[in-house]
Amino acid sequence: MSGKRIVLTSDRTMMSSYHGGVLLGFAATMPRSVMPDRIFHWLFCPPVPADPDGSARFAPCGMRKVEASLLEAGFSEEEVMVAHPDHLDRAIGPDTEVVGITHDDPLGKIALREIEEIINRGIPHNRYRFLELINHPRIRRYRPRIVVGGNGAWELKGEEVGVDHIFLGEGENEFPRICRAISSGEELPRVIQGSAVSGGDIPVNRGASIAGLVEIGRGCWRGCAFCSPTMRSLRHRPLERILQDARLNLDAGSRDVLLHSEDVFTYGSQGLRPAPDKVLKLFEEVKRLKPATIDVSHLSLATVHQNMDLLRQVSRVVGIGSDQQYMSAWIGIETGSCRILEMHMPRKALPKTTANWPEMVRDCYALFDEQRWLPVASLVLGLPGEEEEDVASTIDLVESLKGYTGLILPLFFSPMSETRLGAVRGFGRQQALPEHWELVGLCMEYNLRHLKTLHRLYRERMTASPAVHLALKVVNLAADRVLHRYLNRMKQGQPPN
Ligand code: SF4
Known part of the structure; x- marks a missing residue:
């Protein structure tokens, strides 16, 4: 499996339809120690369905916009994949250059402090799952460049968790250019600012x-x-x-x-x-x-x-x-x-x-x-x-x-x-x-x-x-x-x- 050149994905707390009740997604800020993972995912974040090739049938809208912008910028469908987090072994391989992750709350900073300070039971599911994703065996083995964007990307500034680039703001204008730059071995800053799209x-x-x-x-x-x-x-x-x-x-x-x-x-x-x-x-x-x-x-x-x-x-x-x-x-x-x-x-x-x-x-x-x-x-x-x-x-x-x-x-x-x-x-x-x-x-x-x-x-x-x-x-x-x-x-x- 050579892998797709650009893989867009996120962890299991983001790649869920939450049984049709998006408010259930808030449960991802709950400390992991409160209930076993299996029950947590069954109750709150069941995974979106996957297609036979390992792509996700549903994905966060922001990730879909980035996918569309890559295709409009000339990347082919063979090069770009919105991958299901449970099937990354079918998406990431030696040819993978970029793993683009969209996240609203990768380190659980949005509600973590209230929850931690109120019930004091350790790290939340979303942080755990995000760290698990960026340490996925295929990512560790093939070392594609990890770029994290989305509403919560700012949480990673100043954090050394193994992310190569933090992408702030809107992705459609700059993300395709960033992928080309990574491909050609250009040096890029750790924090990249996107610009407003009309x-x-x-x-x-x-x-x-x-x-x-x-x-x-x-x-x-x-x-x-x-x-x-x-x-x-x-x-x-x-x-x-x-x-x-x-x-x-x-x-x-x-x-x-x-x-x-x-x-x-x-x-x-x-x-x-x-x-x-x-x-x-x-x-x-x-x-x-x-x-x-x-x-x-x-x-x-x-x-x-x-x-x-x-x-x-x-x-x-x-x-x-x-x-x-x-x-x-x-x-x-x-x-x-x-x-x-x-x-x-x-x-x-x-x-x-x-x-x-x-x-x-x-x-x-x-x-x-x-x-x-x-x-x-x-x-x-x-x-x-x-x-x-x-x-x-x-x-x-x-x-x-x-x-x-x-x-x-x-x-x-x-x-x-x-x-x-x-x-x-x-x-x-x-x-x-x-x-x-x-x-x-x-x-x-x-x-x-x-x-x-x-x-x-x-x-x-x-x-x-x-x-x-x-x-x-x-x-x-x-x-x-x-x-x-x-x-x-x-x-x-x-x-x-
Ligand atoms: S600027 Fe607009 S979107 Fe932002 S907090 Fe104020 S009202 Fe809400």
Whole structure:
């Protein structure tokens, strides 16, 4: 087996459809010691199917874009392979020059510190699986150059784990050139920065993506200080190319479509003034393809608030309550403090002012509830300058959302060196105020309260067997018991242990 010249892959925590429930993928941040690997993969991350040649039938959308860009740049299908992590022996050989790995959280840094500091049970599955992948016997034997890209590639800066190049930003323009440079033995820097691709040049995929994810555009004009600068320019793809990707996924056996961009309701606009007609046309055309469900990956609360009728119209087009039970979206609340918002996210509430933020969040949650949307929200704890009054404002905001179904994920602030915040210190147990623990406890209580409803609603998307559903119920019950011990302490402002 001589191997493919360029092999694109990732580890088992990324190469899974998570039984159709992408939120289950978060379980990869769980410490490995909590349950045996076999049960973990059966329950949360079953592998995507593989074709007889060892290629993966479904892959993360970002990896599909890189594959398409290589083929458009002149590499042949014989040279490039999106390989299944369980079959790398059929992909990597003496002819392999580059192994390109796409990862969202290779070292488990996104949620590791919270989880570690709360339950203190060792390294998470995603870190373990990533390190296992880059130490695969075929990689050790043939020594292709390892290039890691994707949302989590920044975690590898300053880490000596055996990765040759860290690729930050968008890959379509530079990755083919990097592969040619490696081929011709050119010296390359360890950290490589990709450049923004225009909306019309984002390629059409050549293979199906996990979760039926279809990219509609990139970037966000709001410019929050802790967000990656590669996100700054807002671009959208032409509708026909979006539909081509959606058709390809459905033809490959996906049931659902997940429309992805940093703020789906800005589709077709320059940002501040949404273009409702283009958004509705997008949903109407996708609906015509007859997927079982349609979801959106991310929405800005300010964009939702600006035109509440747009969300109602989208709900009607999608058929919530008739064709599908609910719709979900990731949203960023980040803080309940207007002062912190003004300091680090001054454009977050536009066209309203930062002083309106808590009220805007509550209005949007009331709308989500009315229209049967499930928000999965993030909070950022420990942003520079955050004082106890700021955390208290976030606590008040979360308290006021208690009655609405959803999930709220409190994330410890982790600085990325390329952001405007630069090399400030991250946030962890040592810096946590009693109010921070109270807030984490409150979010845990909120999530546990709504987990049963979420699991029931999520069944619509899930392809898992009844045995897996039953086991997940048992895991929910066990998590409820264990986590209540920690959350009762935290709600009193004490560290979890
Ligand atoms: S609103 Fe979200 S995507 Fe946009 S800049 Fe802020 S954090 Fe980044």
